[in-house]
Amino acid sequence: MESNWHLSTVDETLSTLGAKREGLNAGEVQQRLSEYGRNSIPQPKSKTLMGIFLHQFLDPLIYVLIGAAIISVVTGDTTDAIFITAIIVINAILGTYQEWQAENSAQALRNLVKVRSRVKRDNGIHEVDSEELVPGDIVLLESGVKVPADIRLIESHDLTVEEALLTGESEAVHKHTDKLNGNGNIALGDRVNMAFAATTVQKGRGVGVITGTAAHTEIGQIADSLRQTSGEKPPLVQRMESFSKKISIIVLVVCVILGVIGYLEGMPPKEIFFLMVAVGVSAIPEGLPVALTVALSIGTRRMAKRNVIVRKLPAVEGLGSCTMIASDKTGTLTMDQQSVKQLYLPDGQYYEVSGQGYNGDGQILADGQPVTLDGQPDAEMSTFLLAAIMANEGILRKTGDGWEHSGDAVDVALRALSYKVGKDPKFFKAQAEVVEIIPYESERKFSAVFYKREGGQYFAMKGAVEIVLEKLGPTARDKVNEVAEKMAADGYRVLALAGSPATQTDLKQLPDLQLLGLIGMIDPLREEAKTAVKNCRDAGIEVVMVTGDHPATALSIARSLGLAESAEEVISGVELSSIDKLTPKELAEKIKAKKVFARVAPLQKQKIVEAMKSLGHFVAVTGDGANDAPALKSAHIGVAMGSGTDLAKEASSIIVTDNNFASIEAGVEEGRFTFDNLRKIIYLLISTGAAELLTVALSLFLNVPLPFIAVQLLWLNLVTNGIQDIALAFEKGDPQVMHKPPRKPDESIFDKRMNSQIIVSALTIAGVVFGVWLYLMKQPGFNERHGRTVVMMLMVLLQNFHVLNCRSETKSLFRIPLRNNWVLILGIVCAQLLHVSAAYIPGLNSTLQLEPIRMREWLLLLPAAASVLLVMELYKLIIHRKEVS
Ligand code: ADP
Numbered sequence: 001m002e003s004n005w006h007l008s009t010v011d012e013t014l015s016t017l018g019a020k021r022e023g024l025n026a027g028e029v030q031q032r033l034s035e036y037g038r039n040s041i042p043q044p045k046s047k048t049l050m051g052i053f054l055h056q057f058l059d060p061l062i063y064v065l066i067g068a069a070i071i072s073v074v075t076g077d078t079t080d081a082i083f084i085t086a087i088i089v090i091n092a093i094l095g096t097y098q099e100w101q102a103e104n105s106a107q108a109l110r111n112l113v114k115v116r117s118r119v120k121r122d123n124g125i126h127e128v129d130s131e132e133l134v135p136g137d138i139v140l141l142e143s144g145v146k147v148p149a150d151i152r153l154i155e156s157h158d159l160t161v162e163e164a165l166l167t168g169e170s171e172a173v174h175k176h177t178d179k180l181n182g183n184g185n186i187a188l189g190d191r192v193n194m195a196f197a198a199t200t201v202q203k204g205r206g207v208g209v210i211t212g213t214a215a216h217t218e219i220g221q222i223a224d225s226l227r228q229t230s231g232e233k234p235p236l237v238q239r240m241e242s243f244s245k246k247i248s249i250i251v252l253v254v255c256v257i258l259g260v261i262g263y264l265e266g267m268p269p270k271e272i273f274f275l276m277v278a279v280g281v282s283a284i285p286e287g288l289p290v291a292l293t294v295a296l297s298i299g300t301r302r303m304a305k306r307n308v309i310v311r312k313l314p315a316v317e318g319l320g321s322c323t324m325i326a327s328d329k330t331g332t333l334t335m336d337q338q339s340v341k342q343l344y345l346p347d348g349q350y351y352e353v354s355g356q357g358y359n360g361d362g363q364i365l366a367d368g369q370p371v372t373l374d375g376q377p378d379a380e381m382s383t384f385l386l387a388a389i390m391a392n393e394g395i396l397r398k399t400g401d402g403w404e405h406s407g408d409a410v411d412v413a414l415r416a417l418s419y420k421v422g423k424d425p426k427f428f429k430a431q432a433e434v435v436e437i438i439p440y441e442s443e444r445k446f447s448a449v450f451y452k453r454e455g456g457q458y459f460a461m462k463g464a465v466e467i468v469l470e471k472l473g474p475t476a477r478d479k480v481n482e483v484a485e486k487m488a489a490d491g492y493r494v495l496a497l498a499g500s501p502a503t504q505t506d507l508k509q510l511p512d513l514q515l516l517g518l519i520g521m522i523d524p525l526r527e528e529a530k531t532a533v534k535n536c537r538d539a540g541i542e543v544v545m546v547t548g549d550h551p552a553t554a555l556s557i558a559r560s561l562g563l564a565e566s567a568e569e570v571i572s573g574v575e576l577s578s579i580d581k582l583t584p585k586e587l588a589e590k591i592k593a594k595k596v597f598a599r600v601a602p603l604q605k606q607k608i609v610e611a612m613k614s615l616g617h618f619v620a621v622t623g624d625g626a627n628d629a630p631a632l633k634s635a636h637i638g639v640a641m642g643s644g645t646d647l648a649k650e651a652s653s654i655i656v657t658d659n660n661f662a663s664i665e666a667g668v669e670e671g672r673f674t675f676d677n678l679r680k681i682i683y684l685l686i687s688t689g690a691a692e693l694l695t696v697a698l699s700l701f702l703n704v705p706l707p708f709i710a711v712q713l714l715w716l717n718l719v720t721n722g723i724q725d726i727a728l729a730f731e732k733g734d735p736q737v738m739h740k741p742p743r744k745p746d747e748s749i750f751d752k753r754m755n756s757q758i759i760v761s762a763l764t765i766a767g768v769v770f771g772v773w774l775y776l777m778k779q780p781g782f783n784e785r786h787g788r789t790v791v792m793m794l795m796v797l798l799q800n801f802h803v804l805n806c807r808s809e810t811k812s813l814f815r816i817p818l819r820n821n822w823v824l825i826l827g828i829v830c831a832q833l834l835h836v837s838a839a840y841i842p843g844l845n846s847t848l849q850l851e852p853i854r855m856r857e858w859l860l861l862l863p864a865a866a867s868v869l870l871v872m873e874l875y876k877l878i879i880h881r882k883e884v885s
């Protein structure tokens with residue numbers, strides 16, 4: 001396909017592509033879709049299965065095991081060699097499976113975030129899945145959208161596009177539509193009449209024709225070279241990796257000491273080496289990072305079920321420690337179903353509007369009488385509606401089976417008014433012609449239009465009352481302001497509409513505007529939001545509202561949510577306008593006690609976030625607009641709304657698909673659950689490893705035969721224990737977590753509770769095992785192989801009981817329903833069965849030096865193993881007592 005579109009004029013481009021400004025029709029789209037295929041922009045490659053598998057072997061511990069296998073071959077112990085090799089392979093397969101699963105679910109989550117585009121087709125504007133776009137389609141661009149394909153621009157209103165992904169240039173590029181001159185060697189970043197796939201619109205509006213889709217885009221050409229930035233590892237996993245490394249060094253030293261003791265006691269060198277390897281495997285928590293990754297990925301899946309999509313894994317852990325949620329109002333705490341309820345026209349007349357939602361059902365009523373534009377038309381109403389329809393980017397139309405809408409909710413609500421007086425919006429559009437449009441941007445808080453009508457040219461603007469009021473004459477201002485304040489205090493979201501004749505299209509040279517009307521809208525509260533706000537409070541999380549809306553409207557909504565009480569808790573953007581001069585500390589002092597931030601400009605939002613952070617808060621911030629990106633990035637956790645712009649989504653770490661505040665609360669809860677599970681896994685792995693290390697060390701120091709031989713330790717760690725720790729990741733959460741304050745984000749996992757429970761349980765397990773071992777050795781007719789079989793069985797039992805302890809750090813295990821984690825029960829049974837069968841499988845039993853064990857011994861072992869339950873239950877009881885008092 002030709003790629004010098006930037007050197008052609010718009011008309012040449014359109015004719016080469018066989019396209020029209022009005023867009024393709026359905027038939028053409030179908031035909032092109034089958035010719036060019038779907039517009040799936042190639043994704044950067046993710047990890048391959050083979051890559052993950054090979055990665056499993058890049059671990060010093062595995063090198064040592066491979067070394068051990070080689071030594072076994074050399075010394076003629078082929079069964080040992082086979083056993084060790086098998087363990088290495090099984091371990092790698094398990095690890096691969098887990099990582100692959102985690103990778104796939106991350107991928108699946110990414111695919112849930114669909115990009116949609118607005119496109120002109122069949123003489124109308126439609127919203128379609130971006131994958132259904134074809135060359136020749138006419139696409140509409142607006143601030144915040146991701147450009148869906150390569151596009152030659154045919155219209156540009158202040159269009160600015162950020163292209164860093166493609167050009168490396170972080171400064172956004174201003175676009176226009178003129179043909180460029182040159183010989184074709186114009187760098188991508190300088191092709192200013194093009195917009196390229198995967199870049200994002202920072203501000204303005206544009207229209208363009210698609211010149212290439214999918215692999216035929218500039219990004220498609222280089223996608224192969226874009227390796228996925230291997231998503232940063234969660235801080236916890238990083239910390240555990242470095243912890244593992246530190247432990248490895250300590251263990252290495254301990255191993256050397258044990259080796260020296262063994263040597264002095266006359267153990268053969270090969271046995272010493274094997275023992276050191278085995279002790280290393282027991283004590284180094286090498287499985288920890290993988291187990292934690294699994295737990296995190298289970299967390300993300302659970303969150304997805306509750307409409308929270310995790311884009312960055314660290315957010316799972318972070319959500320649990322969040323201490324403040326700064327939420328948008330519109331769409332998050334309310335439903336973003338704008339309906340106009342009240343109108344005030346300049347003749348002093350109030351109107352009530354009936355109907356609700358995105359449709360034209362209802363009427364405009366003056367003193368209870370429906371207003372129509374036929375017969376004796378209401379001139380003020382006509383002028384008002386004309387302006388409201390002209391300064392409008394929304395779409396609302398009646399289809400066979402209901403209503404179809406797209407675009408800004410405010411704009412759609414205004415279009416509904418037209419139907420409510422019995423007229424299709426086309427009726428108004430036919431009366432005038434747009435000369436220039438100033439689209440709505442949240443930093444401007446208004447939209448405006450210059451239009452021609454009956455020979456004259458006019459200007460109309462609609463937007464936030466204060467902004468529009470400034471443009472009215474001083475006499476009109478006070479009266480209108482009074483009415484608007486009253487409407488806002490009644491909970492209406494108020495917009496003003498004003499206009500004037502205009503001889504040119506320069507905003508600055510307009511005469512004083514005339515008020516055309518005040519619009520009072522209602523956006524119903526989300527019922528669940530109220531409970532969610534309360535739940536967050538219970539969980540020690542402060543909730544504040546950050547909105548672009550009027551302070552009175554914002555306070556009225558905050559009151560109904562139980563979020564704020566009095567006007568003292570509200571601060572408005574105007575009061576914050578001196579914000580630039582304040583340091584974050586000073587600002588923090590100023591806003592510490594505020595709950596509602598009204599008339600906030602997007603950049604102020606980021607300042608507020610910074611100030612909250614300086615107060616020690618761990619902040620989650622919601623956002624949807626293109627301008628929210630800085631705030632989303634600077635928050636600890638950026639939360640984008642599913643309906644938000646692509647730009648906001650890209651800047652965030654989680655996406656709430658249903659836009660609902662209650663889902664954020666659910667995310668926090670899942671985050672806390674997941675974090676608890678991570679602690680449980682760490683608790684289990686460290687305590688059992690320590691117990692094994694202790695028993696071996698004790699035997700060496702006391703110069704008695706070792707209770708475990710090397711291969712047995714390998715078996716315990718890599719097989720039975722490996723099953724148990726993963727199963728803990730499936731533990732259902734304890735709802736109690738939402739009644740506790742958030743955890744401190746920088747608090748070490750190894751706090752007092754963790755350390756003490758590890759020490760107590762490790763000492764208990766080691767004590768029981770070693771005690772039984774000593775007892776067995778004193779028995780007449782003691783046989784080492786049988787003794788080890790008994791001790792091994794005891795160890796597996798102890799571990800199986802201890803997993804049950806680990807299900808909660810504070811609650812008695814008898815108070816946690818078994819059904820909360822069937823995987824764990826299954827894991828315990830599997831581990832036990834596997835171990836019992838190992839004693840019977842020929843070859844395996846000789847390698848592991850196991851033999852069948854007698855019923856009587858079983859009966860004796862059970863209570864011995866249950867001791868770890870008893871001790872830890874007592875421990876929980878004492879700890880609990882202390883905490884309550
Ligand atoms: P919120 O925080 O409630 O999402 P916005 O930033 O969306 O607030 O809107 C701020 C103000 O901008 C609104 O109170 C309204 O006055 C004005 N506004 C919102 N949408 C539009 C629009 N489509 N056209 C003109 N003005 C608008």
Ligand code: MG
Pocket residue numbers: 330548
């Ligand atoms: Mg908004």
